[in-house]
Amino acid sequence: MTQHTAKHYPQHIDLHPVMHVQGTVRLPGSKSISNRILLLAALAKGETKIIDLLASDDTLVMLGALRALGVDWRQEEQKDPHTLHQVHHVKGCGGELPNKKADLFMGNAGTAIRPLTAALAVIGGDYTLHGVARMHERPIGDLVDALNEVGAHISYTGQPGFPPLHIRSGQFKAERLSVRGNVSSQFLTALLMVAPLMAREHAVSIDVVGELISKPYIEITLNLMRRFGVQVEQDGWQSFTVQPGQQYQSPGTIHVEGDASSASYFLAAGAIAGGPVRVEGVGRDSIQGDVRFVAALELMGATISMGDNWIEASSNGKLKPIDADFNHIPDAAMTIAIAALYADGTSTLRNIASWRVKETDRIAAMATELRKLGAEVEEGADYLRVTPPAVIAAATIDTYDDHRMAMCFSLASLDGAARRGNTMRINDPKCVAKTFPDYFAAFAGIAHDQLI
Ligand SMILES: O=C(O)C1=C[C@@H](OP(=O)(O)O)[C@@H](O)[C@H](O)C1
Ligand SMILES: C=C(OP(=O)(O)O)C(=O)O
Numbered sequence: 001m002t003q004h005t006a007k008h009y010p011q012h013i014d015l016h017p018v019m020h021v022q023g024t025v026r027l028p029g030s031k032s033i034s035n036r037i038l039l040l041a042a043l044a045k046g047e048t049k050i051i052d053l054l055a056s057d058d059t060l061v062m063l064g065a066l067r068a069l070g071v072d073w074r075q076e077e078q079k080d081p082h083t084l085h086q087v088h089h090v091k092g093c094g095g096e097l098p099n100k101k102a103d104l105f106m107g108n109a110g111t112a113i114r115p116l117t118a119a120l121a122v123i124g125g126d127y128t129l130h131g132v133a134r135m136h137e138r139p140i141g142d143l144v145d146a147l148n149e150v151g152a153h154i155s156y157t158g159q160p161g162f163p164p165l166h167i168r169s170g171q172f173k174a175e176r177l178s179v180r181g182n183v184s185s186q187f188l189t190a191l192l193m194v195a196p197l198m199a200r201e202h203a204v205s206i207d208v209v210g211e212l213i214s215k216p217y218i219e220i221t222l223n224l225m226r227r228f229g230v231q232v233e234q235d236g237w238q239s240f241t242v243q244p245g246q247q248y249q250s251p252g253t254i255h256v257e258g259d260a261s262s263a264s265y266f267l268a269a270g271a272i273a274g275g276p277v278r279v280e281g282v283g284r285d286s287i288q289g290d291v292r293f294v295a296a297l298e299l300m301g302a303t304i305s306m307g308d309n310w311i312e313a314s315s316n317g318k319l320k321p322i323d324a325d326f327n328h329i330p331d332a333a334m335t336i337a338i339a340a341l342y343a344d345g346t347s348t349l350r351n352i353a354s355w356r357v358k359e360t361d362r363i364a365a366m367a368t369e370l371r372k373l374g375a376e377v378e379e380g381a382d383y384l385r386v387t388p389p390a391v392i393a394a395a396t397i398d399t400y401d402d403h404r405m406a407m408c409f410s411l412a413s414l415d416g417a418a419r420r421g422n423t424m425r426i427n428d429p430k431c432v433a434k435t436f437p438d439y440f441a442a443f444a445g446i447a448h449d450q451l452i
Helices: 031-043 057-068 110-123 133-137 141-148 186-198 215-227 260-272 289-299 333-342 353-357 362-372 403-413 429-434 439-446
Strands: 012-015 018-026 047-051 072-079 084-091 101-105 126-130 153-156 165-168 176-180 204-209 233-235 239-242 253-255 274-280 303-306 310-314 323-325 347-350 376-379 384-387 424-427 447-450
Touching (some): 018 260, 031 057, 031 186, 031 215, 057 072, 057 101, 057 110, 057 429, 110 126, 110 141, 110 153, 110 165, 110 186, 141 153, 141 186, 186 204, 186 215, 260 274, 260 289, 260 333, 260 403, 260 439, 289 310, 289 333, 333 347, 333 384, 333 403, 362 376, 362 403, 403 424, 403 429, 403 439, 429 439, 439 447
Parallel strands (some): 047 253
Antiparallel strands (some): 012 424, 303 310, 347 384
């Protein structure tokens, strides 16, 4: 396999069967942490120095939006004895944004459009937000309703309930907001992040209506708000209160952990095809819920070890099937659907309805592509059941402009012994640029004994 960068991706990549994986991967920065820190730094008082921000499409659209809004930031490289670090300096605007009018392209980044919509609605101005075609099919109505109910002026310029959006200055009377939690946790994250801007004179409470999904992402939000000096009072997962008079303050320097969802591909590779494979950048100390992916790999029989800032996985014979609820790790759970190909029985992934409203309808896409490999797949509104084939067939995998489809299905090239020895073709691999532009180079770095 040749190495690729995001800029030079071909129309497809052919992956020859990989007999053994081993090695160490330094992870790119966490997408969820990067985009939260960028917005918090822009809203804070003082300058924030961010080390190891993720460089990918999702963070580029956030950085571009901040620039268009008049936020001053600059980037430099710093070298320590072993590693080159990206360093960003963001000059906080103390709860204001200099440019009162802007047209913002948000790509397909949920972590950019949702929190920015809330921030712009609360701060006020004349803004339009739009993205790629799929972004215009991803719901945002629950967030818009929650904000408009307390005086925001957000309207739809396309389909009601979906971007593009037009935001104008509103008249806020926000002491108590409510938001539905069962479509995306990013709506609650967005409201939490702007709550201190609304809680100038009185406390602001946010009530969650119905079930809240993807809860560990709320923990990331609360953790980072604390790092920027704002405490949130929490009543279970039902209600969140910000007391008045709290302002975001720059923490000075802040470091971005490696991305735990990106870690899942390498750890699964170690669990499937030998190992050990080590990822550096996340470990025991991580604030990302997706590190709990390793508990699922352990249930499947893999051997896992962990330090403060690294995780290692290796195989321990054939994987066992798994039947579990994956609501807490929706992104990394896609990797389990592929690991299930290598298990000696049927696996069931439950409570994953949110897959249907992400980069593509991931339940449908996963079912279609797994079937190409010979798996028997049952698809429900909120679950996926995978029975592996005796031998994984070679196939041409479509990726639906979904980075995780491309990264997951690269793992179907593993363990040549279970394959017919043909190559696995991944169409449109450049979609990995959403969160991990160098993914295929990193994968090539742990792939050994390829049958060419
Ligand atoms: O808040 C976040 O950083 C994210 C929350 C999750 O979305 P949902 O809450 O929509 O499940 C996750 O899938 C997404 O990749 C990142
Ligand atoms: C769902 C995802 O992205 P987003 O942040 O755009 O929701 C993802 O990265 O898997």
